[in-house]
Amino acid sequence: MTASTPTPDAGPAAGIPSPGSAPALSEQIVLVTGGARGLGAAICRAFLAQGARVVINYRSSAEAAQALADEHAGRALALPADVRDRSAVESLISTAAEHFGAPITTVVNNALVDFVFNGDARSHAEEITYEELSGQFEGSVKGALNVIQAALPSMVDAGIGRVISIGTNLFQHPVVPYHDYTAAKAALLSLTRTFADDLGPSGITVNMVSGGLLQTTDASAATPEEVFEGIAAGTPLRSVTTPEQLADAVLFFASPWARGVTGQNLIVDGGLVKG
Template structure:
């Protein structure tokens, strides 16, 4: 087991799957890994042009693959396509995809009227999708004796300043899955961690947020500014890197110091 942990791959040796990797935060994560020399599978559901733009910018190190991550067969086919294309198993999975959600506090359904179907949709996009990618990628990780799984969470679990009931509940469940999977996969040299952000300036999901809300959040942070997708992506790189080889089952909040947990 000690050898497995010491065999952690450098970033430029990794084959990274980023779900929802063509837009917003996902695009920032995809580009961050590409900047460090990794090979990246840019998963998308509908954003074909954006995914192909990243592929074309990366000189053969990026591969755009369409798949609905809530469909286990589509995810298995995507992982197989990546291995065939790069000649190597997926080493790192970033579960970033977000199912049809906008951070608009005025438009959110309040607790007494929210429909259970909204919870189901977010649980499908967060928990089921992460389970699908794990099931597809872990056999290859296990064969090579190490791997990285990084789940994208939210600081709303610790600080529900805006009560997005469905989204926050799904991310809390994903945090639980992060910790249980870390215990299950640790003996195989596979780490499972979460990076949780606050409101990011700016992604497709946060574009609906009024500017005044960004300003209020900025003033509440020690850094006096709102975190960018690029800054958040750097924290994802840390968990994928050899420097994080002894860290698993953890949740790192990256929000400029807003939440202290």
């Protein structure tokens, strides 16, 4: 380790970092919502590879979540909860703390409720209903709010917390009619920035990682191959971002190297969208 590398303070034996410290990834207990498949599973695996303990949240993918947990016995726990249900989220948080003997202090808001990335199947401007918009707000905004608030008391007690939410590059490059999804994620970005200011004095950072279309997740499985080819041709890297590449950026925001970063939205799409 070089002299310029931030050195995490040693936390108590229970695994809670001392107040104001920058915890190593291996010291963290991480909740990944929607963690059983696709991007969520890639994020879980990235944290587990760094030695973290991970709560793999799922709503309906029990078998996939348990299979992933079984790959990392002792350090991964699969727990069900619909993030839209506050009581279910609170139960998940308390069950995880009891299981690991220490509370969750890092949360990744990844859960995506009932959405498929296929522009041909989405409602266009002249036909989209408010109910469609509301459905995505329930998952992306209410769900994230439930998770953050349920984990917040433990973060405040520890004097440290990491909140990372998954956004989209469609804020800057709205080329497909994902009106409900994009509006909900834009609201989540606003919440990211306002919560960063509100929670910063408690040692809690709040950031967002925004990808483009990923190749491939369950949500993007219906995307035609020519769409992927067109995106790749428009990026400086001439490739479509993978779930694993986006997961790397999530690790950065949770790591000691991001201890001075909050309220930010990092775009990870191979350079397709510029800032």
